[in-house]
Amino acid sequence: MEARLMNGAGNRFILADVRGQVARFNPAREAVRAMAHDHHFDQLLVLEDSDSADAFMRIWNADGDEVGACGNGTRAAAWAMMQAHGSRQVSIGTAGGLLLARDAGPMTVSVDMGVPRLDWQDIPLARPMDTARLDYACEADGVRIEAPGAVSMGNPHAVFFIRDVEALPVARLGSEVEMDPLFPERVNAGFAQIHDATHIRLRVWERGAGITAACGTGACAALVAAHRRGLAERKASIMADGGELFVEWREEDDHVILTGPVEDEGPVTLDLR
Template identity: 55%
Template sequence: MSRPFLKMNGLGNDFVVVETRTAPFAPTTVEVRAIANRETGVGCDQLIVVEPSDTADAHVRFWNADGEEVSACGNGTRCVGWLLMQASGKDEAVIETKAGRLVATRAGERLVSVDMGLPGLEWREIPLASEHDTVSLGTVLYDHADLMAPPGCVSMGNPHVVFFVPDVESVPIARIGPVVEHHPLFPQQVNVGFAQIVAADRIRLRVWERGAGLTRACGTGACAALVAAARRELTGRHATLELDGGELFIEWRKDGHVIMTGPAAVDFMGELP
């Protein structure tokens, strides 16, 4: 049977969103890849399935374009939060994910804030294959002049490594990203961020997402970049993150929670065959 979907995006990071309020939907790896294929399918960075929940407004699952199910997706959570708030008429939505319970709140016209919870900062939480200092990783992941400063590692429900570079536009991300993504130090692979500190409250960021490649925006990547920068005292605890698709505002609150604020947009509706 055909199944309706919404095509949504957060700063150009795009999603196929399927609601399963009546009939369950458990796509196979092959089906996810077919849906995500930009030439023969709908095309997206992630597939999102919104399921009923007895203890929250919804339970949400995420798959990357390569067919792998992942625990977290910041921009996707923001889009789902907006959908749930539009449906309920409320200014808050509680969302269950594999990464934990997240709360989305209305922050303006099509603007949504999501409490992404506490970042994982210990090496086992990332996870890494062996013990390392996650503030400043003491191992060479890729030998390139712009990457000589050691990166930082953060988990936002999914693993991130963040390189601080002098000029993010000149870094050959498409060459470096897949090598670092599959480095043996990261048993679950890793999202690879390349961050340029513009000011104490502004970071230019590009992200190579595991299983998706170079995307126009990555919400958890923006959160990880701010936390990694603040831990190194390169920025304060809040900043505007400039991504290819637009801007996100990230705050690492004193209580340890990371708050992400940005837009959500609906592109079109359709039906999966």
């Protein structure tokens, strides 16, 4: 099976288009993990036929678990679809909802990620709690972090606000937060340093993938969580390890818009049986 290796701000994906095929792609967890080991990607993206969108996209993390949302992956898939169709916008169905993407310039794509989900049951959390400031703390390697904001962008995020994110033991803390019983579906852990109201430095421990060069839904969650705490405006630049993303939480309709670069690293051959 011919597929493409792509990335969005360094967040790497394998994108396979199986539209028109009769058999549904249902890989074993071990098969996805083997692909991730061989090709060094964060998520496997598979485009399938859809009756209500240009395609339906299924998403697997590098650990083999299927998940509901991937912001940068949606942008990468949308770019490939627009190139193939000769269009400037596409619609992509996901388990997290219908997403609309558009061409935003050379090798740049914007995607409407919809309305953030902020109720404790929507994250989800194991018990009722104020999601703007969780009553939660974690400690690793002598470093204590606490009171994250919780946001679902189709997948769960806990965003901690840190004074010096570069010095933070992200892997140790992120792995602890991901598996905490407060988060019954595990959680993506974001570590945000507010430079000013429109510039945020972000590092992310992604559930099922570990430290990633960038995380699109994580960038969206960081902006939403920061704005809810009065730390950022509704529109900001999010600087990830792999590059810069731009997020706007629109006031008029509550939708979150994610914009950033896409890179096509070329074809790869996969055994998707």
